[in-house]
Amino acid sequence: KQEVTQIPAALSVPEGENLVLNCSFTDSAIYNLQWFRQDPGKGLTSLLLIQSSQREQTSGRLNASLDKSSGRSTLYIAASQPGDSATYLCAVSNLWGGATNKLIFGTGTLLAVQP
Amino acid sequence: SAVISQKPSRDICQRGTSLTIQCQVDSQVTMMFWYRQQPGQSLTLIATANQGSEATYESGFVIDKFPISRPNLTFSTLTVSNMSPEDSSIYLCSVEGLGNSHLNTEAFFGQGTRLTVV
Numbered sequence: 001k002q003e004v005t006q007i008p009a010a011l012s013v014p015e016g017e018n019l020v021l022n023c024s025f026t027d028s029a030i031y032n033l034q035w036f037r038q039d040p041g042k043g044l045t046s047l048l049l050i051q052s053s054q055r056e057q058t059s060g061r062l063n064a065s066l067d068k069s070s071g072r073s074t075l076y077i078a079a080s081q082p083g084d085s086a087t088y089l090c091a092v093s094n095l096w097g098g099a100t101n102k103l104i105f106g107t108g109t110l111l112a113v114q115p
Numbered sequence: 116s117a118v119i120s121q122k123p124s125r126d127i128c129q130r131g132t133s134l135t136i137q138c139q140v141d142s143q144v145t146m147m148f149w150y151r152q153q154p155g156q157s158l159t160l161i162a163t164a165n166q167g168s169e170a171t172y173e174s175g176f177v178i179d180k181f182p183i184s185r186p187n188l189t190f191s192t193l194t195v196s197n198m199s200p201e202d203s204s205i206y207l208c209s210v211e212g213l214g215n216s217h218l219n220t221e222a223f224f225g226q227g228t229r230l231t232v233v
Contacts, residue, residue, distance in 0.1 A: 031220070032220055034221065034222060036224070041205070041227075042226055042227060043119075043121070043207055043224045043225050043226040043227040044158075044207070044209075044224040045224075046116070046221060046222065046223055046224075049220070049221045051220075089157065089158070091158075091222075093220075102148070102160060102163070103148075103160065103209075103222060105157040105158045105159075106157060107156070107157045108157055
């Protein structure tokens, strides 16, 4: 059974700092990995999607890496801003099951960027 | 990306009643899913909404409690039946396969429905 873990559970940093969020998964037979952000009481916004054959993806100040063999992904946020404050969720989909993109979510990292 | 409209955005319901949540996508998609997010927790998949056939439910979720419809490639509903306070959660619709293509595997989410059962 796939399990996804995110550390740290919460993180508070001053504005401008670079930071790294971690995601680990127990079953390396993933189809893809996706990072989301969730603002309080809201839905999820897709940040980055990494296919299993890829090593990293970049979008603006965000960079996500994937090491499938070790079951790890990191989300790097450069020059953090107060507007980055949110919960960041990592989710993986496995090759099993009829729906290849049935996502298994981690418990999230609550990020607070202090002005 | 897709524009996903979920209605209602929030509701407060009496125990024993039912609520139907609607999910409308602005383009055809191959897959539609329903998730639950209980307070302080991450997301759990309830079921995959299949067009023109019965939904596929995950372990711990049953059709009598969470009936789902998907009449076409852009619309789905989830009903939370015979509600109890334990059903208080955020319910989220998710889609993949934009343009009705299985090659597009990125998942997109609606804004969620915050349900409180009293």
